[in-house]
Structures are given as structure tokens and as C-alpha cells.
Amino acid sequence: MATLVTLGALAPAQASVDRPPQFIVMGxxxxxELERWQELTDFAAELNKGGDRVHFTFFVSGSNFIADASRNIYEGPHQRRGYSRINFGGTSEQVRKRIEYVNALYRDGHEIASHAVGHFNGAAWSVGDWEKEFRAFGEILKNVGPNNGLAGSKLAFAxxxxxxxxxPYLAKGPGLYRALKALGFRYDTSDVSHAAAWPEKIDGLWRFNLAMLRIQGSGRGTLSMDYNFFVAQSRAAYDPRRYEMAREQTLQTxxxxxxxNYAGNRAPLxxxxxxxxxxxxxxxxxLKSFARAVCGLPExxxxxxxxxxxxxxxxNAETLAAYRREILRT
Structure with missing residues (x-):
């Protein structure tokens, strides 16, 4: 079913700066899961058939690029060798197929970003712990072919x-940010802000934070992330009778x-x-209904x-300051 978006007047441009586009980022x-790679590949192709309407960011876990049989090449900080909190990559053939999906999406303009390797809670990790995890992530991606007996298979990007x-778990700490800066990352998405907050650059890193939201139809608080909706709506227990309620409340939220934001200060979503x-x-x-409804609208x-x-x-600093001042009037 198509979702119609009815809007009032667009936010006026400020006297000193041009009105920014309304950025929406979906990660x-x-x-x-290979079936989800296929589903999102098909969905992006559907939306982009008549022109570029949407591109996604995929925060991949390094464990997904290690076949089960090769799991012992990885040892996470303070963990036993060959252990991950989430699944490894399955068979070598499944890893090969995952590489193909990633490469095709990357070549189509989607982004591959990092979700570390073993999906551990690193809130208490030191800088050295995080650097170990990021080095492992890099080596896993760089050597994905040899690690899994896949001659000729490699990722299409450095x-x-x-x-x-x-x-993972949005679990952050001082050690994380110092490691990200030292290793040349440009942004982090592990924190939370007001829904109308413009991003800030802190110690060289853009902080692209998830939003605090109120669920339409219930008033409960959540973050702009699916699992948080799941907890807020059903305590993370699935009841098929509540499927439509969950879908519709999420879409309306x-x-x-x-x-x-579109009719307000244009802070990115x-x-x-x-x-x-x-x-x-x-x-x-x-999410797919939402993207169909808004991606491609003016600005x-x-x-x-x-x-x-x-x-x-x-x-420049003056422009960003002007964008941020608008939060006071939303």
C-alpha cells in the first residue's frame, strides 16, 4: 500500500545561510543473512530504477567474512580464540556469496562501514583493545579470499x-573514540541525540547520533532503531497478532x-x-514503506x-552554527 506524505510549507531559508537539504541516512x-542482502539489493534497485533515490550504509561485522571452519583466525580482546557473540560466516560458499553482494552494492554507490568483528560489548575496553579489534577487522576484510579458501575472491574496496x-550494543567509551581518531575514522554512529540535533564534530570525529523518538500511537520513548522499537512495543517478544500494529506505529513514527525536521531545522535523520x-x-x-514515501521528495x-x-x-563554522541555532525554535 502506498504511503502519502502531506506537508505544509517548507522551512524558510535563514537570512544568512541557504536552506540545507533534508538528509536521511539509513544504516x-x-x-x-544472505536473503536480506538479496532483499535490500532488490529494494535499492527498485527505488533507483528512475534515478538515484536512496543509498544505504552497511555496518558489517568481520565475523561474517570468516567461514565457520576458519573461525580460529580471530581472537577478540579478552576472549578465547575462535569465539564471536554472533554467527561466523557459514560455509566458504556463503562467504563468497556475501562478498558478491557487498561488492555489487558498493559499486552501486552504497557504503560499507564497520561494526567491529565479534559483536562484543566494548564499553570498558582500552584504546589498545579497540585497536586490536579494528586491526583484526582490517586483516579479515583484506584477506577474505585466502582466509576462506576462495581463490580470486576479494572485496572491491580498500x-x-x-x-x-x-x-555493537552502542557500547562506547573513551577508549573507542581515541582509537577511532588514531586509526583515521571520520565518523561514529554509536551515540544518541535529540531528534532535531545537527551533528557535531568532536575531537576530529563527526558524531552521527541516533534520535530519541516518541512512538506514534503509544507515546513510549525509543531510539530510531528497530530493536529499540521491538523492546518498547513488546519487550522483544514476537506476537504475530501485533505485527500490523508494530509496522504501522514504526512507519508513522x-x-x-x-x-x-523537513519543515523545521532540517537536521539529518x-x-x-x-x-x-x-x-x-x-x-x-x-522502513521500506518510509523510504518509498520520502526518498525523492523535493530537497x-x-x-x-x-x-x-x-x-x-x-x-563553514558560521553555517553550521546557524543550522544548530534553529533547534531552539523546533
């Missing part, structure tokens, strides 16, 4: 081109988030989802985090 974590990160189909896929169906840019970082870097 996916873990990125394990590991140095991975510039963004989202922490995202549309309200969009309308408020940050939406995080997982490949896991929580609540029978209700949240991912809501809307559904882009990767890398593209948003480029835009932010191009703005």
Missing part, C-alpha cells in the same frame, strides 16, 4: 576506505520524525536497522553516512 548492522563505525527481521519483519517493512537526500560527512565538512 544496517551485522549484515549476516580497508582504508572504511571510514565509519557503529559500536518515522514519518513524524521526517515531517518535523538517522535510522538504524538490523538484518534480523524482528517482529516477523514488521520494522524492515515499515530530500537519502544518502550514505560518507556522503553526509562530505556535506558537513564542506560547511
Amino acid at each position: 544496517f548492522d551485522n549484515c549476516t 580497508v582504508s576506505g572504511v571510514i565509519g563505525f557503529r559500536a 518515522y514519518l513524524h520524525y521526517f515531517k518535523s 538517522h535510522i538504524g536497522h538490523h538484518f534480523m527481521n524482528y517482529a516477523g519483519g514488521a520494522y524492515n517493512e515499515a 530530500v537526500r537519502c544518502v550514505t553516512y560518507a556522503k553526509l560527512a562530505e556535506f558537513m565538512d564542506q560547511q
Whole structure:
């Protein structure tokens, strides 16, 4: 069913700066299941058939690029060798297929970013711990062919081109940010802000934070991430009878988030989802309905985090200050 978006007048341009585009960034974590790679490949192709309407950021876990039989090449900080909190990559053939999906999406303009390797809670990790995990991530991606007995298979991008990160469990700490800066990352997406907050660059890193939202139809608080909706709506227990409620409330919450910012201060929208189909896929169906409704509207840019970082870097301090002042009037 098509979703119609009815809007009032667009936000007026400020006297001193041009009105910015409405950026919307949709990212996916873990990125394990091959059927979801196919589904999102097809969905992006559907939306981009008549022109570039949407590009996604995929925060991939390094464990997904290690076949089960090769798991002992990885040892996470303070963990036994060959252990990960999430699945390894399955068979070598499944890893090969995952590489093909990643390469095709990358060549189509989507972004590959980092979700570390073993999906551990690193809130208490030191700088050295995080650097060990990021070095492992880089080596896993760089050697994905040899590690898995896949002669000729490799990723279509250099590991140095991975510039963004989202922490598993959004678990962050001082050690993380010092490691990200030392290793040349440009942005992090592991924190939370007001829905109308413009990003800030702190100690050299853009902080692209998830939003605090109120669920339409219930008033409960959540973050702009599927799992948080799942917890808020059903305590993370799936009841098929509540599928439509979950889908519709999520869609309406995202549309309200969009309308408020689009007709307000134009702060970027940050939406995080997982490949896991929580609540029978209700949240991912809501996200697809949302993208169909808003991506392609006037002055809307559904882009990767890398593209948003480029835009932010191009703005001078006075322009960014003008954007941020508008939060007081939303």
C-alpha cells in the first residue's frame, strides 16, 4: 500500500545561510543473512530504477567474512580464540556469496562501514583493545579470499576506505573514540541525540547520533532503531497478532520524525536497522514503506553516512552554527 506524505510549507531559508537539504541516512548492522542482502539489493534497485533515490550504509561485522571452519583466525580482546557473540560466516560458499553482494552494492554507490568483528560489548575496553579489534577487522576484510579458501575472491574496496563505525550494543567509551581518531575514522554512529540535533564534530570525529523518538500511537520513548522499537512495543517478544500494529506505529513514527525536521531545522535523520527481521519483519517493512514515501521528495537526500560527512565538512563554522541555532525554535 502506498504511503502519502502531506506537508505544509517548507522551512524558510535563514537570512544568512541557504536552506540545507533534508538528509536521511539509513544504516544496517551485522549484515549476516544472505536473503536480506538479496532483499535490500532488490529494494535499492527498485527505488533507483528512475534515478538515484536512496543509498544505504552497511555496518558489517568481520565475523561474517570468516567461514565457520576458519573461525580460529580471530581472537577478540579478552576472549578465547575462535569465539564471536554472533554467527561466523557459514560455509566458504556463503562467504563468497556475501562478498558478491557487498561488492555489487558498493559499486552501486552504497557504503560499507564497520561494526567491529565479534559483536562484543566494548564499553570498558582500552584504546589498545579497540585497536586490536579494528586491526583484526582490517586483516579479515583484506584477506577474505585466502582466509576462506576462495581463490580470486576479494572485496572491491580498500580497508582504508572504511571510514565509519557503529559500536555493537552502542557500547562506547573513551577508549573507542581515541582509537577511532588514531586509526583515521571520520565518523561514529554509536551515540544518541535529540531528534532535531545537527551533528557535531568532536575531537576530529563527526558524531552521527541516533534520535530519541516518541512512538506514534503509544507515546513510549525509543531510539530510531528497530530493536529499540521491538523492546518498547513488546519487550522483544514476537506476537504475530501485533505485527500490523508494530509496522504501522514504526512507519508513522518515522514519518513524524521526517515531517518535523523537513519543515523545521532540517537536521539529518538517522535510522538504524538490523538484518534480523524482528517482529516477523514488521520494522524492515515499515522502513521500506518510509523510504518509498520520502526518498525523492523535493530537497530530500537519502544518502550514505560518507556522503553526509562530505556535506558537513564542506560547511563553514558560521553555517553550521546557524543550522544548530534553529533547534531552539523546533
